[in-house]
Amino acid sequence: MTERSVRWGILATGGIAASFTADLVDLPDAEVVAVASRAKESAQAFADRFGIARAYGEWESLARDEDVDVVYVATPHSAHRAAAGLCLRAGRNVLCEKAFTLNAREAAELVALARERGSFLMEAMWMYCNPLVRRLKALVDDGAVGKVRSVHADFGLAGPFPPSHRLRDPAQGGGALLDLGVYPVSFAQLLLGEPSDVTARAVLSEEGVDLQTGALLSWDSGALASVHCSLVGGTATSASVTGSRGRIDVPGGFFFPDRFVLHRDGRDPEEFTADPADGPRASLKHEAREVMRALRAGETESPLVPLDGTLAVMRTLDAIRERVGVRYPGEAPEADPAAELMPA
Structure with a gap:
């Protein structure tokens, strides 16, 4: 990776994915090689727009694509845990949009998975x-x-x-x-x-x-x-x-x-x-450059956007x-330590 372009995969095809990809194709040391969406038509339209070679109608094929060095996850944040987790388990490095996940528990799961696998993971906090x-x-x-x-x-x-x-x-x-x-x-x-x-x-x-x-x-x-x-x-x-x-x-x-x-x-x-x-x-370009710098240096996280800071x-x-009082569907209430001491 030190002597060639960093090969990117794009997961999702919404507005922020389009903005990021438009900046990536302007960088001489970046190459966008694949895009995935849950709808094949959406992925193909995105690929045609940006001249991307491969368009997948589901996430798994992108996660398994050995020609992809790093995946940019641009789904709504409710899907970040599933999308980023899928890519990390398949051995891909990941740049994941913010908010990083729905909650800190999900974020901690992704960070633990990346550290266990020795993969690069970064929140897309371009600021x-x-x-x-x-x-x-x-x-x-x-x-x-x-x-x-x-x-x-x-x-x-x-x-x-x-x-x-x-x-x-x-x-x-x-x-x-x-x-x-x-x-x-x-x-x-x-x-x-x-x-x-x-x-x-x-x-x-x-x-x-x-x-x-x-x-x-x-x-x-x-x-x-x-x-x-x-x-x-x-x-x-x-x-x-x-x-x-x-x-x-x-x-x-x-x-x-x-x-x-x-x-x-x-x-x-x-x-x-x-x-x-x-x-x-x-x-967005500075963010992409930082990811590519870190990958070429063999780093698994960025000092500019450290995972502990994201957590x-x-x-x-x-x-x-x-x-x-905002809770999302499927989120369990936090356990009350005192509840264990109370009679049923």
């Missing part, structure tokens, strides 16, 4: 691979704003989304939190790690998914993060990091920013801007859902 986001993190880590006191991030879409839409469907892991809220939560935890406490409120749909959710995360250091996501109102998608000696403002599109402003106490503001080549969707985000998302 973490964005050069400007990495620059922001480096500044914070280097103490540019002092000790972090608070983080804010929001992501909302105006909608409206009808009840039939996947974002309203509990069976597909619908709701604002897993689809949009994963970004604000991941941004906060990129800078502060896993919180020690979580409080949250939400407005739920008739179907039982969250239409909008606000959460307050807290750390033993005294830091707080306010995160918000919505399917009923378009937000600024802004973010800020406030510290004891300054602040960083990301005025919009914090998960693929074109600029941010550093305010240091007693100094003029400093603006950091993205390279013109890093357009609004270029983070920590999933635990936070679970905690938020528990606080607001």
Whole structure:
């Protein structure tokens, strides 16, 4: 793999799969060799669109394809555990869309399977691979704003989304939190790690998914993060990091920013801007490059998107859902240790 193109398989044919594949075919060291869908017609149409040699009408053939170095799983997150697990058990490396799974238990199963098999596994948190986001993190880590006191991030879409839409469907892991809220939560935890406490409120749909959710995360250091996501109102998608000696403002599109402003106490503001080549969707290319770099280096996970970090985000998302009362079909309630001590 060190001297040839990395060969990709695409599992699912929706919008994000098309965006990612369009960027892959622009990379000289990437080759998309196969695509799979549960419908042969959909797979073939996708293959024709992008010039892909093989189109499979079920997932198993892609998972068994020895010519595939890594599979990009782009199904709704309700199917991530099944799709990624199938590929890992067949010996494929996997890049899996976010939210990584429906819950932390499923995420832990995938991570354990990848580590047992020695396969590469990474959550497709492309924000973490964005050069400007990495620059922001480096500044914070280097103490540019002092000790972090608070983080804010929001992501909302105006909608409206009808009840039939996947974002309203509990069976597909619908709701604002897993689809949009994963970004604000991941941004906060990129800078502060896993919180020690979580409080949250939400407005739920008739179907039982969250239409909008606000959460307050807290750390033993005294830091707080306010995160918000919505399917009923378009937000600024802004973010800020406030510290004891300054602040960083990301005025919009914090998960693929074109600029941010550093305010240091007693100094003029400093603006950091993205390279013109890093357009609004270029983070998908950075994500793909990081996967290929790791595979060529023989790494089984990325230092930019570590699996332990993914698990920590999933635990936070679970905690938020528990606080607001969102549970998906087939999810068992958490065991109550005290229940074993109570008489039947």
